Amino acid sequence: MKLIKLDAIDSTNEFLKGLSNKQELDNFTVVIAEKQTKGKGQMGSVWDSEEGKNLILSVFIKDPLLNVNQIYNLNIAIALAVVTALESFNIPELSIKWPNDIMSYNFKIGGILIENSLKSDGTVSSVVGLGLNINQTNFENLPKASSLAVICKTQFDKEQVLFNIIEKIKQNVDLVQREPQYLWLQYTERLFKKGVPMPFKNKFDKNFMGIIQGVSPMGKLQVLLEDDSVSQFGIKEIQMLY
Structure with missing residues (x-):
C-alpha cells in the first residue's frame, strides 16, 4: 500500500483522480489529509471535518469490476469493509444507511463517495473517498452526527483504524468477483432500519410509511409500502425521517 500524507487539500x-490521470498508480494507493476544504458527499453534498481529528482519505482501486453492471457491488464491498473494520474496535450498533453512510446507533459517523472511471476497453477504475469521524467531539448544529470518541468515550489511533479499513477493503475487493453473493448477504443484514416501519419523504415532499426490504442490484432502495407493493427509489428520490 502506497500512502500519501497531506496536511491540507x-x-x-x-x-x-488528478494523480491517476498523470501517472500509473499502484493498486490501493491511499491519500490522507488532516484538513479538507472542499470535501464532497453523495450528489454534491458537503462533508465537514474538524482539522486533525478524523480520517479523511481516498483509495485508488484498479479494475475492481468486470463491467459497469457490477458498480454497486463495489459500493457494498467498501461499506462492509468499513463496518467490519470498526467492529474489530468494538464500536457498538454499527449499520449501513443506504446508500453509503456509516451509522452507530442513530448517528452518522462516516460517509463514502465512490467515483468510477470507465476505460475504452470496458474496465472500470475507482477512487473511493471516506470521511470517518474519529476523535472529533464537537458536533454543534449537526444533531445526527457523532464520532467513535463520543460514542465510546475514548480516543482512537487514527492510523490503526486506517490500516484496518484498508486491509478489509483489499479483502472485500477480492470478493467482488469471487463471492459477490456473500457481500450482498452481509450488506443486507447490516442495512440501517431494515424491516422496521419508518416514515419517509419522497422527491415531491410527500410523507409516507414504508419498510426497507433491501437494495436492488443497481443500487436502488426497495421499500414495502402500505398497499403491500414494493417500490424502488434512487438517491435523492427518498429521504428517511428518523
Whole structure:
C-alpha cells in the first residue's frame, strides 16, 4: 500500500483522480489529509471535518469490476469493509444507511463517495473517498452526527483504524468477483432500519410509511409500502425521517 500524507487539500478524491490521470498508480494507493476544504458527499453534498481529528482519505482501486453492471457491488464491498473494520474496535450498533453512510446507533459517523472511471476497453477504475469521524467531539448544529470518541468515550489511533479499513477493503475487493453473493448477504443484514416501519419523504415532499426490504442490484432502495407493493427509489428520490 502506497500512502500519501497531506496536511491540507481541497479534496482527496480530486487529488487522487488528478494523480491517476498523470501517472500509473499502484493498486490501493491511499491519500490522507488532516484538513479538507472542499470535501464532497453523495450528489454534491458537503462533508465537514474538524482539522486533525478524523480520517479523511481516498483509495485508488484498479479494475475492481468486470463491467459497469457490477458498480454497486463495489459500493457494498467498501461499506462492509468499513463496518467490519470498526467492529474489530468494538464500536457498538454499527449499520449501513443506504446508500453509503456509516451509522452507530442513530448517528452518522462516516460517509463514502465512490467515483468510477470507465476505460475504452470496458474496465472500470475507482477512487473511493471516506470521511470517518474519529476523535472529533464537537458536533454543534449537526444533531445526527457523532464520532467513535463520543460514542465510546475514548480516543482512537487514527492510523490503526486506517490500516484496518484498508486491509478489509483489499479483502472485500477480492470478493467482488469471487463471492459477490456473500457481500450482498452481509450488506443486507447490516442495512440501517431494515424491516422496521419508518416514515419517509419522497422527491415531491410527500410523507409516507414504508419498510426497507433491501437494495436492488443497481443500487436502488426497495421499500414495502402500505398497499403491500414494493417500490424502488434512487438517491435523492427518498429521504428517511428518523
